[in-house]
Amino acid sequence: MINKKVNTVQEALQGVQDGMTIMLGGFGLCGIPENAIAELVIKETKELTCISNNAGVDDFGLGLLLQKRQIKKMISSYVGENAEFERQMLSGELDVELTPQGTLAEKCRAAQAGIPAFFTPAGYGTEVAEGKEVREFNGKMHIMELAYKADFAIVKAWKGDAAGNLIFKGTARNFNACMAGAAKITVAEVEELLPVGSLDPNEIHIPGIMVQRIFQGKTFEKRIEQRTVRQKQ
Amino acid sequence: MLGKEEIAKRIAKEVKDGYYVNLGIGIPTLVANYVRTDIAVEFQSENGVLGMGPFPFEGEEDADIINAGKQTITTLAGASFFDSALSFGMIRSQKVDLTILGAMEVAENGDIANWKIPGKMVKGMGGAMDLVASAENIIVAMMHVNKKGESKILKKCSLPLTGVGCVKKVVTELAVLEVTPKGFKLLERAPGVTVEHIIASTEATLIIEGNIPEMVID
Numbered sequence: 001m002i003n004k005k006v007n008t009v010q011e012a013l014q015g016v017q018d019g020m021t022i023m024l025g026g027f028g029l030c031g032i033p034e035n036a037i038a039e040l041v042i043k044e045t046k047e048l049t050c051i052s053n054n055a056g057v058d059d060f061g062l063g064l065l066l067q068k069r070q071i072k073k074m075i076s077s078y079v080g081e082n083a084e085f086e087r088q089m090l091s092g093e094l095d096v097e098l099t100p101q102g103t104l105a106e107k108c109r110a111a112q113a114g115i116p117a118f119f120t121p122a123g124y125g126t127e128v129a130e131g132k133e134v135r136e137f138n139g140k141m142h143i144m145e146l147a148y149k150a151d152f153a154i155v156k157a158w159k160g161d162a163a164g165n166l167i168f169k170g171t172a173r174n175f176n177a178c179m180a181g182a183a184k185i186t187v188a189e190v191e192e193l194l195p196v197g198s199l200d201p202n203e204i205h206i207p208g209i210m211v212q213r214i215f216q217g218k219t220f221e222k223r224i225e226q227r228t229v230r231q232k233q
Numbered sequence: 234m235l236g237k238e239e240i241a242k243r244i245a246k247e248v249k250d251g252y253y254v255n256l257g258i259g260i261p262t263l264v265a266n267y268v269r270t271d272i273a274v275e276f277q278s279e280n281g282v283l284g285m286g287p288f289p290f291e292g293e294e295d296a297d298i299i300n301a302g303k304q305t306i307t308t309l310a311g312a313s314f315f316d317s318a319l320s321f322g323m324i325r326s327q328k329v330d331l332t333i334l335g336a337m338e339v340a341e342n343g344d345i346a347n348w349k350i351p352g353k354m355v356k357g358m359g360g361a362m363d364l365v366a367s368a369e370n371i372i373v374a375m376m377h378v379n380k381k382g383e384s385k386i387l388k389k390c391s392l393p394l395t396g397v398g399c400v401k402k403v404v405t406e407l408a409v410l411e412v413t414p415k416g417f418k419l420l421e422r423a424p425g426v427t428v429e430h431i432i433a434s435t436e437a438t439l440i441i442e443g444n445i446p447e448m449v450i451d
Contacts (some may be wrong), residue, residue, distance in 0.1 A: 027301075
């Protein structure tokens with residue numbers, strides 16, 4: 001077994017420097033690496049380019065890094081939940097690259113899979129297509145999109161082991177599974193770090209080869225953005 | 234004139250047995266409440282779930298199980314979770330039979346705009362651009378006119394586009410419209426709404442053939 005386990009979030013984020021490009025998993029606040037984000041705030045790493053489907057809310061998730069002006073550029077598909085984000089974007093303080101969600105996922109997956117580029121119909125005929133190569137396949141227009149190049153991918157999983165194997169829960173799998181192995185170094189933050197041998201190999205979502213460092217997060221707030229319930233009759 | 238719930242009720246009639254359906258945020262989400270219970274339909278949410286059920290009972294919410302609107306949800310028997318790349322894989326490869334989404338503007342050539350008002354509002358396109366670029370069957374749920382009474386059913390969209398030539402059908406508080414090569418064909422009018430009212434509320438080319446029936450809701 002090749003050991004990927006590190007004991008602290010500080011150790012897990014060693015080498016993260018100003019100006020780097022970092023992928024962060026999660027959809028909204030679901031499945032975000034909360035402990036690593038908190039540590040990035042403490043580290044005061046600046047000028048970051050962050051690739052993440054959303055930008056958190058004002059006081060949680062990537063919103064915490066935005067508040068401290070640690071993010072120079074944000075690559076996301078939807079940022080509607082964050083007023084500070086919108087303010088920084090409209091005032092020009094923050095560089096923003098809005099990308100269709102499926103394209104964002106595939107640009108991660110392409111990096112993970114060693115594919116430099118791919119064609120997708122998403123965004124054809126819109127401002128997303130500006131400056132991109134267009135080709136027709138099977139009578140339909142497609143635009144060329146490139147795989148992301150990132151220094152770190154920080155993902156969050158439910159269970160993991162010291163070999164770096166990961167299992168996700170529910171819809172918290174989202175971009176975490178696409179980003180694992182898509183950067184030079186992948187850091188996995190897990191709720192439960194179990195002894196090697198306790199995870200069933202049949203149930204592993206991401207094999208340990210995609211992960212360089214794994215640690216168990218101290219606390220998980222798991223904030224819910226839209227608590228919707230129905231009444232018992 | 235229809236309310237939001239009634240627009241959702243009318244659209245629910247378009248959902249057929251055996252369909253996998255993706256619902257957008259807003260009125261489209263309400264459609265799930267009105268689909269016939271005697272047909273087999275599975276709802277897909279692009280954040281990675283098929284087989285979405287109703288909202289959870291109070292106290293049973295799970296932060297790890299949400300829909301694309303970030304709302305807590307439940308899953309039904311036969312449901313599955315998957316990652317975002319696979320989720321859009323099933324959208325791009327047209328496994329999803331019907332996409333229902335909202336819009337700020339639609340045009341008579343099937344163009345749709347729903348993600349950006351330059352200088353004012355930029356929330357992002359989310360999964361909308363992927364959905365409209367690949368879905369075979371797209372129904373738009375929207376208001377026919379804006380707060381000032383100006384038509385949002387246009388000859389040409391004025392806002393940045395989400396997709397080109399993709400919308401098939403539009404259901405508004407006033408009418409059901411079908412996109413055809415010659416313009417919007419008026420299929421149905423809302424109960425109590427006259428054809429003249431619809432003409433006055435529509436900037437786009439309207440094709441009106443024969444008597445236009447009233448929508449049947451519920």
